Amino acid sequence: MDSASLMEQLHLEDQDGSFPADATSSSEHESFVTSQSSPDTAEQSGxxxxxxxxxxxxYGLFATQKIPRGTRVVSEKPILQMHDPEYRAQLIERFCTMLSQLSSExxxxxxxxxxxxxxxxxxxxxxxxxxxxxNSVTDANGQELKGKxxxxxxKKTLRRLGCFLTNCSGIVSDGKTGRGVFALFSRINHSCVPNARYGWNETIQRFTVHVSRDLAPDEQVFISYLPLTYDSRATRAEQLEESWGFECACVACSDPASEMARVKMSVLQLLLTSYEQGNKEVPEIMQLEPLKNRGEALLIADQLAKLLISEGLVSMELVKIYRTCSQLSLWLDDLDEATEYAEKALDIEHCLIGPETEHLREGLVxxxxxxxxxxxxEGKPRGLKRRKRDMRRRLNSV
Ligand SMILES: [Zn+2]
Structure with a gap:
């Protein structure tokens, strides 16, 4: 049986979270009190x-007031979580058991x-x-369900399984990886230019969402369902259709200039990756000259960071690029510049994750x-030789 006919059996008219949904009054909403935001956030009322x-x-998640960049707007435990099973049938069995233990709410x-x-x-x-x-299944009054x-x-269980599979996100609980669905986070819609970052924070054992820029009152919170890979619009559309069944209409999907910027970013990323891997796979297909040295790599990484910012992609990818810049500067013996880049990376990481990053201590992640x-x-620089910062520029002008 294909999934379409399967769904026909499931009384789809009773689902109200369909996406895209019919036009409905925006005045209809549910209120949720969010948990406290990051310590550096101003006191919020309501x-x-x-x-x-x-x-x-x-449905979507909206700001009810002005929200400053870096604010933790969601911090929650899953309403349903499961460790990754080995087999699909095992997943279904576990899901049914977990579901039978949930409250009606x-x-x-x-x-x-x-x-x-x-x-x-x-x-x-x-x-x-x-x-x-x-298994025997009971209703809210403990009466065993029979017949119709x-x-x-x-049938409802099957549809709820679909809700879980569509919305679940990765978590790490008791040292094991798994998946969970959430009351607030699972309501957040996608944009290829997200204004928020999400993730499971292992240190505090909660799923958090932080806004990556200031939000105006009534502005919708958006995350990217896709990892940031600078994919073309066509590739993104294919992935979104396959995994979530919708077509994105965000600004990046309608603006040719944004598409060009992504192409440029992907080329820069390709050059950097090739360099990091010893230029073994030089992207000949694009007739690109491989990067010759660390100075060139630093220039490219810096350019990529600037492009990410200009495209509004304040993301963990940006943190990674700044870290690369910092490492390259260090190799070039410019400790001041390496520190500057590391501080930029820390600022973005703090904005997107918050200060609780104990789980990232290992390996200096x-x-x-x-x-x-x-x-x-004691914060004192190691005795590194420093070179003049214009060395990079000299290298580039050769
Ligand atoms: Zn889009």
């Missing part, structure tokens, strides 16, 4: 964000999420049927630890 219905995207929240029919596999229906055959009610419950290591004990 919830900073709330879930509202949008005209074209189903949590089930309602899960059921309101968008469900992409493409996430289903043929055997999912059979696995759910098998679980229902092996049991059948309806099974976190920028704070990188900066500390570079500066040496």
């Amino acid at each position: 919830p900073m964000v709330e879930v509202r219905k949008t005209d074209t995207m189903g 949590e089930i309602e929240t899960l059921s309101q999420l968008y469900c992409n029919p493409k996430v289903f596999k043929e055997e999912d229906r059979d696995a759910i049927l098998k679980w229902y055959n092996a 009610k049991r059948q309806e419950s099974r 976190g920028c704070q630890y990188w900066l500390e290591k570079m500066q040496g004990p």
Whole structure:
């Protein structure tokens, strides 16, 4: 059975989180009190964000007031979480068990999420049927479900599985990787130019969302469902259609200048990656000259960082590029410049993750630890030889 016909059986008219949804009054909304934001955030009165219905995207998360850059607008535990299973059937079995343990409120929240029919596999229906055959299922009053009610419950479970699979995100709990769905985070819509960054913070064991720039009241919070890879519009469209079943209409998907900037970014990234890998795979296809030395690599990395900023892509990718710049500067014995880049990286990391980065200490992944290591004990620079900063420019003009 294909997923479309499977979904026809599921009373799709009862799903209200469809995406894109029919036009609905934007005055209809649910309010959620968000948890406290980062310590550096000003005192807020009332919830900073709330879930509202949008005209074209189903539900979305909106700012209720002006929100400064770097504010943590979401910090939550999953309403449903599962460790990564080995087999799909195992996942279904675990899902059914977990679902039967949720409160009716949590089930309602899960059921309101968008469900992409493409996430289903043929055997999912059979696995759910098998679980229902092996377990007794009760209603809210503890009465065992039988006959038609049991059948309806099974159909709802299948759709809720779809809601989970469409919206789940990676988490690390008790040292194990898994997936979870969330009351607020799972409502946030996609943009290829997101104004927020999301992720599981292992240190505080919560899923957080931080805004990457100032938001105006009533502005929608957007994240990117795709990793930032400077993919072309066509590639992004294909991925979004396949995994989430919608067409993106963000500014980057309608502006040819933005598309050109992404092409340029992908070329710069390609040159840098080739250089890092010893230019073994020189991108001959694009008739590009490989980067010859660290000075050239630093110029390219700096250019890439500037492009990311000009395109509004304040992202973990930018943190990574600044870290690359810092490392290259260090190799060029310019400790001042290496520190400047590391501080820029730390500023963006702080904005996107917050100060709780203990989980990034190992391997100096976190920028704070990188900066500390570079500066040496008591913040004093190690005895590195410093070269004049214009050395890079000289190298470039050769
Ligand atoms: Zn887009």
